[in-house]
Amino acid sequence: MDQSLLVFIAVAEEQSFTRAAEALHMTQPAVSQHIQSLEAALGTKLLDRSSKYVRLNKAGDIVYRHAKEMSGLHTKMQRLLDDLLHTASGTLSIGASFTFGEYVLPHTIACLRARYPLITPTITIGNTKDIAALVAARQLDIGIVEGALPEQDKLKCEPFAKDLMYVVVGAGHPYAKRQDIEAEELLGEHWIVREEGSGTRTATEKMFEQYGIRPLNRMAFGSTQIIKESVEAGLGISLLSEWAVRKEISLGTLNRLTIAGQPVERDFSIITLRDTFHTKAAELFIEMVRTREGMPQQPT
Incomplete structure (x- = not known):
């Protein structure tokens, strides 16, 4: 270059x-x-x-x-040529939205490093919208996000696993001893939601629409960890992935609730650029994600 x-x-x-x-x-x-x-x-x-x-x-x-896009293409070209002559190695830039990136991805990366020690992954965590933009701009090789993406000519979106989401309340909440709740009981609650562009925020808005819930009281926070701490402190309730709250559930500091007997479902998806060559490192990682290799078992 x-x-x-x-x-x-x-x-x-x-x-x-x-x-x-x-x-x-x-x-x-x-x-x-x-x-x-x-x-x-x-x-x-x-x-x-x-x-x-x-x-x-x-x-x-x-x-x-x-120039940044050209630099990314030049680096990828060099890595693809290296792959023709060597075993899987080099850098691999992975982006993930918060739920997968913070609670699932570390296990997959540990497995990748154990099997392919010459691959050096770099991780970017952001909301779904930001990760998609970075993949489209060739700043990331692969993105893993939760929820659906709007149709984009440049991006391929491949669902690979289901994510179950639950209403979560603190241990001191009146609903803390329950397992299920009716939608109308949630109308008067204070809701703590993620920021715009987050896959969790999108799932929450879809859930509100599905059940006809229009909360008057809501706060938007930019971190799942802050939301969990706030729910534990009694500031309100939220809708979160079971992956994100499994430790708190086991400790009894949070309780999960289904709505009318059902959790909220969404997809985890791999996003890549359409019509592009993948390095050997990227192909190996994508296959590991597809087969859920290294991922912990789904919480129960």
Whole structure:
């Protein structure tokens, strides 16, 4: 890949010629020369510079986004070529939404590392919307998310497992000793939900719609852990995956409830770019996920 583009990416991310030079083990004049050459070749300035800051202008933002995609493609090309000659190795960038990423993925990664020690995974945790965007932008090789994704031409979405979700209440809640509840009993409760873009938030909204529940009192938090702590503290109730609350259920600090005898179901799905080659490391990981190898047993 063109060296000037790599230097430009570093300057854009560090927002400093000096820090970019340090990161690239280059001199600052050499960094400046690469940027000048790139701007001359493209016929436009890419950076707004002052004594206090270095920032992308509109043209620079366009070049940065495409340069990052090109860098990702170049790295993947090298890894694919390496795979032809060597055993599975190299980096593997995996993104996962919070429920799978925090409560299931570590077990799969442990199994992957035990079987293929030359593969070095990097993990990004975010909500479903953000993980999908990173896969589409080639910043992640694979995404694992909960819930359905809107149809996208660039992404392939493959469901591989069911996730069971329950209404959860704290040990001091009036419903703490119950196993089942009717939907109308939930109308007056204070609900604690995830932020917009979260797969858990989407499942909660679908559940509200299915049962005709329109809670007047709700709070949105950006972390499942904060929601669990808040429910334990008696701030409200929530809808969470059984994977996320299995320890608290076993300890008795939370209680799970079905609605009219049924849990809420959603899919765990693998998302990848359509019509793209996968490295050997990615293929092995995807197959492990499909067969649930290394995953703990579904909570009961």
